[in-house]
Amino acid sequence: VTLDFRSDNTHGVSPEILEALARAGHGTMKSYGGDAVTERLRQRCAAIFEHEVSIFPVVTGTAGNALTIGAMAKPWGAVFCHDEAHVHRDELGAPELFSGGAKMIPIAGANGKLEAEALARAIDNIGLHFGRTSCVSLTQATEAGTVYTPDELRALCDVAHAHECRVHLDGARFANAAAHLGVAPAELTWRAGVDALVLGATKNGALAAEVIIAFDPTLEEELAPRWHRSGHRMSKMRFLSAQLEAYLTDDLWLRNARHANAMAQRLAAGVGNVIQPVEANVVFARLPREIAGYIYYDWTIFGPDAVRLVTAFDTREEDVDAFLAAVRQVK
Amino acid sequence: VTLDFRSDNTHGVSPEILEALARAGHGTMKSYGGDAVTERLRQRCAAIFEHEVSIFPVVTGTAGNALTIGAMAKPWGAVFCHDEAHVHRDELGAPELFSGGAKMIPIAGANGKLEAEALARAIDNIGLHFGRTSCVSLTQATEAGTVYTPDELRALCDVAHAHECRVHLDGARFANAAAHLGVAPAELTWRAGVDALVLGATKNGALAAEVIIAFDPTLEEELAPRWHRSGHRMSKMRFLSAQLEAYLTDDLWLRNARHANAMAQRLAAGVGNVIQPVEANVVFARLPREIAGYIYYDWTIFGPDAVRLVTAFDTREEDVDAFLAAVRQVK
């Protein structure tokens, strides 16, 4: 029994991804991304998203998000985001570092979601003509475990573009959102107005792999030097690209996400006192006190007795059920 | 036959390291470096270097070097290095990024080596009282494939410390240097005066793994936030630490390096026209023209017909011999 609902990043690795790594080790290959695996990955991303893309694989979401925001925002620009956004709260100023000091403007919103009207108000409130110096950063699925619909995304992107802001999508749990909605990835990205997605794999079965997927072709010249200069352009890139290629092969990304989502639903159904809609693989609930033998995080931002429970691609039904049994004992 | 002498980073991965990755995937573990693998790695580094250390695993040498330099140099400080140093020439200003704009001062020196007197002159020439704001960055083995002796290192570190500079050692090929000299790692680092080493594994059999090893305990509070903020603190850190642990187990790092060094000696002995002392796994030579069927890099910094040939942990004798035969045909 896995006793751990702390985060999807405490879990291990999908066998398909480990096998891909082993395969990628054969022979020599051009370094720094000039290899065949990386080129295949680019083509696969283009096919899945139905759009020409430039790609920049990195090892962490912090890197992917901050590099993309840095490419979109001038040092004197602003970055509008939800006030619970990981890029604002948990990265010690990574977007500030990679943008040369752009200002984060956190905006409140229910269920972890930005609303179009609140976004418009926040941009107007800054009261300066920023020109094309600023961006909006969205998170899909959100930090609250909720999911933006394509219409919600489009409304936010429309506000952003009307104010000359580009749109960055933090997709650490994009697979969970896509699996939940069951719509084409294009509907959740460029067709809604997203200019660049950071697609996460680490939380969903990879060792360490995220990829910046830029739909706006003007971003490449800003991203390429920042990627290299920040130490995020791996020399043996094939080992990063191989993880992502396997992730995007035979729907592994969606299969893993569907499973994690299903486990979250099972958990939510049993645990009760759920305090946010459960649409991805994260459950927020009020629990009486710590459940013996299990670990997870308190989430006091949602109240003194709130906790966060995260499921993963390899969470088993019996893990969930054992936890639910333990909860019932306490109640 | 491997036709590739471009770089050690075009090569694959040591089987021991791939196996360690597979083993590391079992169960859940605390993320961001709070796991048991990372703690074991720290202890192993302390044992091998015979010194208390704090460690920061990262995926690229650029990250390791620039973070360490950023922790040592104030934005208004200077970074003294050899003018062929990778940190100066090939990283698009990574040390400048992570230090907040410290000034690189490149210094000429024969065979890729800084000399103590030239270093002292360069520091004096800047003519400002920097206080403890600046650092010296050395590379071992050097970009020219040569190796500093412990005495040479100590002389340079003494000059640095006499000018209130700390010393960073770029150890992308530290294993090759240690294997060449056959002395204890401590002799090449803190005993000579090095304040922090970036120990490379990527070029010597890992997928992507380097580790900042800080001997100066005051560096930790500067390194920890920079590591996180720059997106270089992996969430599933165990997969980075596991590579490094395997690398430092049963002398894999030295065995791999000794083999690469031996292949470089074999290559140098046969190819002739060698233009730098061959002390690690890199050979610089003058070659008549491109050798059919092989790839390597021109190195015009050493002259119009100069080339660089790099051997790796998995270069075979027959690879070298086939190349030498091809050279003889051309000559």
Added chain:
Amino acid sequence: VTLDFRSDNTHGVSPEILEALARAGHGTMKSYGGDAVTERLRQRCAAIFEHEVSIFPVVTGTAGNALTIGAMAKPWGAVFCHDEAHVHRDELGAPELFSGGAKMIPIAGANGKLEAEALARAIDNIGLHFGRTSCVSLTQATEAGTVYTPDELRALCDVAHAHECRVHLDGARFANAAAHLGVAPAELTWRAGVDALVLGATKNGALAAEVIIAFDPTLEEELAPRWHRSGHRMSKMRFLSAQLEAYLTDDLWLRNARHANAMAQRLAAGVGNVIQPVEANVVFARLPREIAGYIYYDWTIFGPDAVRLVTAFDTREEDVDAFLAAVRQVK
């Protein structure tokens, strides 16, 4: 009749200050602050504030504030301020530039004032151990034309220090606050817990002169290099120091401020519909529509018909009365 209530920085210069400039031009003097005028200014600041100080004269409040915040906050730290603060809204990210990317955390508060409890909540909410990496930035008088009492300041400084934050005081209109309260400058600064004040003179009769006055002696080594590196250390410093010396001689700073404050009171008493307490030289009111022949700024942050009227050291009673007459005509 002066038709202008836009800002105190649209006004000219006190004769005493112009005369001081003329006097300062005689003979040669050591440059970059090594002159006798600057040393006399330092002693005068120490005497007026009853505390040892280090001083850094600059030409703009933006420079003074951002340099001080940059000296107090680490790049990965936070800067807590009122959400109407000039440093947050009007400087295009100057504190971010000089701090290397520290994060501004704007906090709401009535009448332009931060409240101690709200400050504590905001710091706690960030939820990270910042150590001594962050600061609180207060403005006295506030952007809303109100004034913190010594007790209010002390309560805020106590919260800041309890969370290892230092306190910066933006004193663009510090003279107006001191004149309003009639207490010793020390009561409004270090005795209340302020670590550094940026004392403004530009808005109150100087050509361009502000001075960073550091009470915390550890700030000097962070301020000195930033001052020089940012181009704010004037070579002919005496012409900056001379303005400040005259400003602080024979209570010119307080006399000018008392006059501007009195004109604001006269204006407020006559104009009606005042929407913020008038405690300095700034009046916020609702006006029916633009008053013929006068210029001032709309201030829609306080409502669609809100305006800001600013008086200065050289605003005359007849200027105010003429304006009030014009208002009565419209009403």
Added chain:
Amino acid sequence: VTLDFRSDNTHGVSPEILEALARAGHGTMKSYGGDAVTERLRQRCAAIFEHEVSIFPVVTGTAGNALTIGAMAKPWGAVFCHDEAHVHRDELGAPELFSGGAKMIPIAGANGKLEAEALARAIDNIGLHFGRTSCVSLTQATEAGTVYTPDELRALCDVAHAHECRVHLDGARFANAAAHLGVAPAELTWRAGVDALVLGATKNGALAAEVIIAFDPTLEEELAPRWHRSGHRMSKMRFLSAQLEAYLTDDLWLRNARHANAMAQRLAAGVGNVIQPVEANVVFARLPREIAGYIYYDWTIFGPDAVRLVTAFDTREEDVDAFLAAVRQVK
């Protein structure tokens, strides 16, 4: 008798400039550069340089130079300059700060001058495709007191532009160079290929005034936000513009410079042992030892007994002659 040959920035102020300041104080004016004085200054600059310009007045050369370089160079770009350049040696990394970390590449050259061939070699040596990310920084008159001819400037600018670098001209002593050459300002700037000039007035009679004059119209959008964000956009801008307007009226700038140059010639003729061509207002010579009663700076970069003697707009013949008499006594 003035006993001071340390620098032109130890001297006072031209009466014409002080009078202009007094005149500028009348009435209220729009702040931050929207005033009539600043607009007249812009027109005057355009007339004198025979070219449309955008202008950004600032109080120090460090600010002017670093802001301009920051507008020309990307963070991952390079700044090529003479290795004695003030921007490289004396500003604690100001260009690095305002560019976000661009790399300074110092280049040796006789008599303080860059040579076109050496510049081309240095750019080629970096060996990276920078695109339009980098710039060349020249100084006129040079730190060695020499002056580039229009042909020399054009040759350097041609090399710069052929490598996609723009050209910044540090004109702290531009007036002295223009006075020496007696050619139109346009010949020394945009007609030779200079993209932006920082025209100094501080060293030549102003209190504190320099102005960035951009000939390349694409620079404005990079300069305007940096100017504001760095605290260098004065609120009462008229007092900065008024100094510059007076400076550029009735050839005051050239008259002051001609006088200072003539005093340098008189000094050079009498002192002997001159070690650099004397073309502006700076004399480098070998002197036996300190001359009683006079102050100036040792300049050991030119040898152990080398000194620098600087004349100014208000140096008198009797000052020079008294010094020469004192030298003869020592010899």
